[in-house]
Amino acid sequence: MSTPPAADDGHHDVLSGIVRIFLHSNLSIILVIFSLIVGVTALLITPREEDPQIVVPLADVYVQFPGHTAAEVEQLVSAPLERMLYEIDGVEYVYSMSRDEQAIITVRFFVGQDRERSLVKLFKKLNENTDAIAPGVTGWVMKPVEIDDVPIVTLAVTGAADDSYALRRIGEELVERLAVVPQVSRAYVLGGQSRTVAVRLDPQALRSHRLTANEITEAVQGANAAVPAGSFTRNDETVQVEVRGGLASAAQLQDLVVGVFDSRPVFLKDVASVVDGAEEITNYVRHGWGPGRGFAMHVGSPSTKLGEQAAGHALDGGKSTVREDATGRGQEAGAHAHGEAKNDSTAISSPAVTIAIAKQKGANAVHVAEAVLARAELLKAEILPPDVDLVITRNNGLTADHKVNELIEALGVAIVIVILLLTIGLG
Structure with a gap:
């Protein structure tokens, strides 16, 4: 008695075997779930940055x-x-x-x-x-x-008084504390007037005391220098000797001996005037309102003030303005989020300094920007006077987050369209 031939399942090549495995097992579902997990993980750990990470030396x-x-x-x-x-x-x-x-x-x-x-x-x-x-x-x-090196966050420090020297001092204090925020690579201050001790020579007094400007320079540098002077051993201990000069104040500088004339010492105050104060102005940074004030904006958007960004509260907007300094480099200034009597008109601007913050390579711009702004808001409440404001003039973390969200949304729409086409085409 003959037996009927077994049913042929088709070709027995490698490709058919692979297809048969996926058809008769749950491996396809496992791979889909694994792919989804890998994709979500990649979205979460990939840094969100506005500028592309391309290598251009x-x-x-x-x-x-x-x-x-x-x-x-x-x-x-x-x-x-x-x-x-x-x-x-x-x-x-x-x-x-x-x-x-x-x-x-x-x-x-x-x-x-x-x-x-x-x-x-x-x-x-x-x-x-x-x-x-x-x-x-x-x-x-x-x-x-x-x-x-491009800053991702810039803050304009502006106040009611037209005192760029005081604003610079405040900006320098803030930037030192913002520089310690994790993943911040560079922080610096633009604008304002730094503190300096200026020595203004009197040519007539120099001639009368038979001194030159080079001699004055060498005397000041020598009095403010520290150099090693050797060492000696005593009681089985080595003692390092250092010759150190120190000028701690403008008063000490005035009483510095810079020469001898007619067997009498010549002090610096005899041939020059010493001024302890603001340096000469080399650039101008000003803050003013733009015509875009009044538009609702997101929390952390440019042209909003720190400390007045309650969640769910409509914020006034404004356009940042850029003014060029004396060296030809553009400086940013912001716009306040809420109008106040001290600078309410768009035609009025006031002195300001800009604090610029750059992130480390590969860091998430969104996280760094949020950390910087959160730290700045705490510092504003701790050390800033009531009449001084911090205005956000750039926030690349916000724009990077917006662009990445748009990209993810576009990818999601593309995936849905592909699934629909495959479903319709393959049944």
């Missing part, structure tokens, strides 16, 4: 050429250096800016070039051609530039 070379005009600096320093730096392999662009006694050369390499190798090639090229640089160049400094 870039460096600024600051060349000092004292005693020459901008035209001479361009002809003798900038143009020859541009031609020389273009010879480096991998360089895409070379820019230069010439000013009195200084040239700034910007070297940009192609995208994807190794950053360390590019900087080494630039440093090597400069050192190999020291003899080709114009005589009179006292030195240069090479400063690498990265995308993470």
Whole structure:
């Protein structure tokens, strides 16, 4: 008695075997769940940043050429250096800016070039051609530039009084405390007037005491220096000896002996005036309202004041303004969120200083910005006077979060569309 042939399940090749495994098991469901877990984890741990993490090696070379005009600096320093730096392999662009006694050369390499190798090639090229640089160049400094050097948060410190010196002191105090926030790489202050002790020489008094400006400079530097003076051993102990001069106040500087004339000591106050106060103004940063005031904004948006951002409370908006300082560099100023009598008109602006905060490479811009603003709000309540405001003028963490959310939403819509098409097409 013959037996009927077994039913043929189809081809027995490798591909058919793989398809059969997925059809008759729950492996497909497991892989889908695993893929979802991996995707959600990637969304949670990937840093949210507004600027793309692309490698573009870039460096600024600051060349000092004292005693020459901008035209001479361009002809003798900038143009020859541009031609020389273009010879480096991998360089895409070379820019230069010439000013009195200084040239700034910007070297940009192609995208994807190794950053360390590019900087080494630039440093090597400069050192190999020291003899080709114009005589009179006292030195240069090479400063690498990265995308993470761009501040993600800027705060404008502004007050009722037109005192940029006091605002600068407040800004310097704030920036030291904000710099310790985790994953903050760089924090600095723009604008205002720093405290300085200025020595203003009297030419007539110098001539009458037979002194020169160089002698005054050497005397001040020597009195404020600290140098090792050797060591000696006593009772099996080594004692280090250091000669230290210290000028702790302007009064000590005034009583400094800078020379001898007619067998009598000459004090600094005899040939100069010493002023302890604000430095001379080199740039201007001002804060003013823009015509966009009155629009509802998110918490932490630019042109809102810290300390008045209650959840669920409508915030007034404003446009940030940018004013250019005396050095040609743009400075940001913000706009208040709520109008006050001291600066309510859009035609009125007041002195301000800007605190700029940059994050570390690879850090989440959203988390860093939120931590900085939270810390700044605490500091405002602790150390700021009542008439001084902190205004957010830039918050890249907020914009980065918004862009990433839009991207995730677009990806979700695309996934739904693909699933619908597969369902309709395959049944």
